[in-house]
Amino acid sequence: MYFGLLIMTHNQVNVQSRTLRKNENSTSFFQGFQKVNLPFKRNQSVIDPTKVTDIQQPARHSYVYDNLTELIGQTPIMSLKLLFPDNNVMAKLENFNPLGSIKDRVALHVIRSGLETGLINSDTVVIESTSGNFGVGLSFVCKFYGLKFIAVVDPKISPTNLQLLKLRGAQIDMVKEPDETGNYLSKRIQRVQELREEIPNSFWPCQYSSPENPRAHYYGAGEEIVHQLNGAPLDYFMTAISTTGTMTGISRRLQENYPYLNVIAVDEEGSCLFGGTPAPRCLNGMGAGHPLPELAVKAYEQKIANQVIRVTAKEAIQGCYDLLEAEGIMVGGSGGAVIAALRKFLPTISPDSRILVLFADRGERYLNSFYDEQWVEAHT
Numbered sequence: 486m487y488f489g490l491l492i493m494t495h496n497q498v499n500v501q502s503r504t505l506r507k508n509e510n511s512t513s514f515f516q517g518f519q520k521v522n523l524p525f526k527r528n529q530s531v532i533d534p535t536k537v538t539d540i541q542q543p544a545r546h547s548y549v550y551d552n553l554t555e556l557i558g559q560t561p562i563m564s565l566k567l568l569f570p571d572n573n574v575m576a577k578l579e580n581f582n583p584l585g586s587i588k589d590r591v592a593l594h595v596i597r598s599g600l601e602t603g604l605i606n607s608d609t610v611v612i613e614s615t616s617g618n619f620g621v622g623l624s625f626v627c628k629f630y631g632l633k634f635i636a637v638v639d640p641k642i643s644p645t646n647l648q649l650l651k652l653r654g655a656q657i658d659m660v661k662e663p664d665e666t667g668n669y670l671s672k673r674i675q676r677v678q679e680l681r682e683e684i685p686n687s688f689w690p691c692q693y694s695s696p697e698n699p700r701a702h703y704y705g706a707g708e709e710i711v712h713q714l715n716g717a718p719l720d721y722f723m724t725a726i727s728t729t730g731t732m733t734g735i736s737r738r739l740q741e742n743y744p745y746l747n748v749i750a751v752d753e754e755g756s757c758l759f760g761g762t763p764a765p766r767c768l769n770g771m772g773a774g775h776p777l778p779e780l781a782v783k784a785y786e787q788k789i790a791n792q793v794i795r796v797t798a799k800e801a802i803q804g805c806y807d808l809l810e811a812e813g814i815m816v817g818g819s820g821g822a823v824i825a826a827l828r829k830f831l832p833t834i835s836p837d838s839r840i841l842v843l844f845a846d847r848g849e850r851y852l853n854s855f856y857d858e859q860w861v862e863a864h865t
């Protein structure tokens with residue numbers, strides 16, 4: 486397979502990919518086209534059909550798993566050679582987690598460590614303020630361990646996520662009124678605290694401040710990456726940020742093996758993390774407003790990131806389409822933001838540098854937003 490791919494890298498042609506940029510002749514974002522260089526002809530397979538061994542892949546997993554918790558983690562790393570043929574970019578595909586995101590790892594880790602330390606017993610009610618991936622992960626893990634889970638959400642939650650939480654057995658507690666700044670986060674936290682007073686045997690994972698959040702990534706994806714790279718060089722690690730748990734945990738572990746590793750944080754314009762100026766945002770799962778997550782304040786003080794690259798929602802959504810077009814991977818807005826950040830970052834570094842990026846979640850959950858023409862036109 487590699488041999489076939491190498492031959493075809495000499496056969497560079499231009500193909501057209503969908504772009505979100507409006508052009509003069511088009512009325513819709515989706516009618517414009519932007520040229521993307523792919524290292525093979527679009528209709529030409531990179532697999533040599535005469536070689537059966539190219540198509541028959543050995544089984545990646547050699548035993549039968551007991552349950553879905555065992556399938557959390559062990560996500561693949563894949564080279565992004567089709568989208569970035571002139572650079573060494575690899576991606577840790579956290580979208581391969583069974584519930585759809587890297588937060589599956591945090592959910593499993595916080596509940597397991599709570600059970601191990603005795604903070605959680607069979608009657609404990611787990612309460613968390615969440616409108617996205619962490620809630621979906623927690624709803625599965627709590628159900629698996631027979632624990633009741635209350636998700637404190639607000640009216641901005643996407644209908645898809647609300648449905649996913651309900652289907653996975655979470656009890657929904659909807660906060661209705663925003664605070665004086667028009668945001669709901671402080672009201673959601675207040676509601677969690679009220680519920681905790683009402684329910685004495687309750688547990689709040691609190692991803693914004695718990696050290697278990699970065700720890701889940703240090704021992705999870707961080708450890709895995711070290712083994713997967715197997716001593717191969719690495720110069721940069723790039724990931725989108727919100728609580729900063731992913732960036733902090735993974736980069737701490739990687740820097741034990743790669744002491745000169747540079748860490749690049751990707752954030753949305755309008756997020757207040759790392760000195761950003763507040764403005765409306767729309768990329769789910771990334772960025773933060775005031776008050777800043779406690780973990781993010783620490784990450785800033787400890788200078789975990791060497792550089793922050795901010796992108797607009799429009800750039801990030803274009804990134805989602807570019808990745809889908811070139812590599813066939815469908816990620817959420819934060820993955821698209823990473824692609825947009827790479828477009829700004831790659832021209833500033835040596836082409837020999839080796840970069841690992843992380844895609845935090847899968848894109849199917851955003852079919853009605855980032856991948857929907859009308860939604861994109863109305864929101865970007």
Ligand SMILES: Cc1ncc(COP(=O)(O)O)c(C=O)c1O
Binds near residue numbers: 588
């Ligand atoms: C889609 C997505 N991307 C990026 C992040 C950022 O991860 P962290 O909170 O660890 O900084 C999250 C966190 O929820 C997320 O859901």
